[in-house]
Amino acid sequence: MLAVGATAPRFELPAFVDESYRQVALEEFLGEDVVVLAFIPGDFNPACDEQSCDLEELDLFTMQKDVTVLGISPDSVYSHRAFADTYDLTIPLLADTDHEVARQYDVEFVDDLGQRLVERAVVVIDHDGVVQYTWSTTDPDRRPDVEPVKDAIGETGGDDTAFACYRVGHAHYTEGRRAFTAAMESFNESEWMLAQGDFQQAREEFEAAEDQFDTAARFVDDPTVATVYEGAQTKTNALWQAAAWLAKSANQYSSGNGVAGRTLREDAERRLEAARDYRDPPDPDQWPPDVVDLRRDGDRGAAGDLLPGAESETAALDVDIDAEVEPEADAASTAGEAEPDERERTAGAAEQQPAGDEDIDDEELAAIHAEVEASNPGDDTDPADGSSGDRTADESPDRAER
Structure with a gap:
């Protein structure tokens, strides 16, 4: 296993990410995020059951700002897709089918049966590409403790x-x-x-x-x-x-x-x-x-x-x-529409203006007075409310002068 303080080896692998297949490189995230590499023996390994898998708790770190988690195993991207769909995983799953990256990070081993396998391991890498935390086990049933990983992420920076x-x-x-x-x-x-x-x-x-x-x-x-x-x-x-x-x-x-x-x-x-x-x-x-x-x-x-x-x-x-x-x-x-106050003033002016250019003579003025008095007998209403006969006669200053 790499020692804390070592420079993390760069790599690029095919991956299943965001419902698609593409190449993913460690370089994409360095300088921007704290990167957590999660090596697992394989998809659907002994640490998984019907309800959960060994990557679920680490997958939750993706909700934390400036943290990227990359899952790595020897399985193909097609197996990764089935694995992600089964356990609703959101992290990129990288296919290290020939164990090249596992060897770079010194997490490959040979079991008692002579099989070349990959340890379950966690590596925390800071923005500068320096390893800040490592953990690994050859026990396929053992899951990582996320608390030390959480602490390592929190302390990474400077x-x-x-x-x-x-x-x-x-x-x-x-x-x-x-x-x-x-x-x-x-x-x-x-x-x-x-x-x-x-x-x-x-x-x-x-x-x-x-x-x-x-x-x-x-x-x-x-x-x-x-x-x-x-x-x-x-x-x-x-x-x-x-x-x-x-x-x-x-x-x-x-x-x-x-x-x-x-x-x-x-x-x-x-x-x-x-x-x-x-x-x-x-x-x-x-x-x-x-x-x-x-x-x-x-x-x-x-x-x-x-x-x-x-x-x-x-x-x-x-x-x-x-x-x-x-x-x-x-x-x-x-366009073509006057403001409400302007419309009122225009309408008032139109009512006050006599039809045509002829002046109103005394006989016509007297007839108007008589008509108003006949329709409002004994009305003592204040002119301020606009209903008195006097105000009707005086609405047009020009009329009063004439």
Whole structure:
């Protein structure tokens, strides 16, 4: 069995994974995840029964962030498929049919009958490809104890691993900022489709950055930079959410739905406010950083920390969207239709305006008074309610003068 501290041998094997067959290499996961290799004597081995198998407990580690479990046995990928289906396994099952990888990891042995078999073994490999934990047995009925495996996974990491993840995250963050800045320029120019595409790219980059920053924060040992990693993760989380809202906002504006566009923009502004509470993640090429906490103390700074070249904290979003957008974005809903207040004023003016260009003479005015008095005998209603005869006569100032 390999010793702890040894470099894990690289390999590539055919595998059954995600309901399909393909080649799987250890190199795919190094630098990203802690890798757990689970060697077993074979599919449907003596440690399995009708209800469970020897890989079930290890399979649960796949639910843990940044952990990959690879099952390896001498059986074919077709046998692996039946094995996975029977026990509802989700981990990739690799076919080491000639025992090549088993020999590399020193888990092949010859039993009393002269058979060349594979031990049941567990190997935990860190992000740098270094073995951090090993366990093995030649007893085909014995299952591994998962608690030591769990502890080994939890202890795997360290400052070098954390910093490597942070560097990858910062590269994604830089690309996210570039895409976000381009998107805001298009958004402020009402170029909705360009803005939407760039916001979507920014969201993807910020999401990838957040994932790496989160991993760095969980693996770091040095408390003086732990808060830097945590602040970078918090800021980037707010930015990818803002980018997602703004992509949807641009989509609504492009469809002529200005009301929905404004609502989504307001949601984005709230996330940008949260992002501005934190400084930009420090450049990994200038390490260690000159701050131990990215959270701002009172002074939230300029938006330059968020968008290069912005003149104020709200410069990125203070374009007058209502003035720029509504004439075209709301055209479909307002064309040919006046606002309610405008319709009322228009209708009122039409009622007050006499038909034709002729003035009303005294006889006609007297006839109107008489008609009103006859229909409202003894009515002392306040003119404020619009029902008195006096208000009817005085509704048109021009009429009163004439």
